[in-house]
Amino acid sequence: MSEQKPNGSCKRAYIYARVSEDQQAEQHKALDQQEYDTRQYCEDRGLSVAEVFRDAGFSGSDRSRPGLVRMLLLANSDDQPVDVIVASDLTRVARDLESSIVLKGQLERAGVELQFVHQTP
Template sequence: MRVAIYARVSTDRNQTVENQLRDLTQVAQHLGWTIVEVFRDEGISGAKGRDQRPGFDRLLKGVARREFDLIAAWSVDRLGRSLQDLVAFLGEINARGVGLYLHQQGLDTTTPAGRAMFQMLGIFSEFERAMIQDRIRAGLNRARAEGRRLGRPKTSDAIIARIRRELDAGHGIHKTAKLVGCGVGTVQKVKKEIAATPLT
């Protein structure tokens, strides 16, 4: 089995990833895994996003390319601090058919018990998404009941007239948007309306 190891420590002071790597390497040797890549982030908080964790970013790119079958990490908090980010990570590797081994938690998705735990995490993920959608719908319904207008505000007739003048003067979409002080999408919409209007 091709295994990628991921190790991370939050601070440079008196901490290194070597202890994590030693434990995970011993597990790999004991189970007959082949370590194909080691990714590390040193002195970087788990609360940081993927763009600020180069090792984690390269790990996820390897997942997308299916360069390994299993990710081994010392503990779940080495992967991230946010439950939402962890659930997203689990969903991403699961979709690619990549397993996960967490040394401290004793989780190994290559075993029946580990797969069951993995599926349970997926259920919690679906539940969380459903709860978010319910809250959004409730908020929209409340706003409608209070008579609040939803969606983007309507473009005023004065702005539309200015857009038409600039387009008639031969200016392009981006130039017109800049001159009028509106979005490119608004100019495109007006231009489409002009094109759809029959000539008299």
């Protein structure tokens, strides 16, 4: 199943991965696994990966994570470089309800979907 724009072109996606553990080796493996899973998700859906953003050692409640901030600035830019942001699950993007609602609203206003490889209840 390929996700396409109304003009028939493939949708473009950003991938976001985050870990908060202190163990450097474990961080790297966890980030690599998240990126692998999200790339597979994108490939299975015909999404073209435009860029990957990674934050290591940051809490999900920290709204000033460098990778997240940069990704959101780009996603909200006037030329709208992407259609979708894909993360492993919601907890990688936001840890609390307020943050997730604000983020989702911000992206919706910019015309960007938020999708997750693993749905959390």
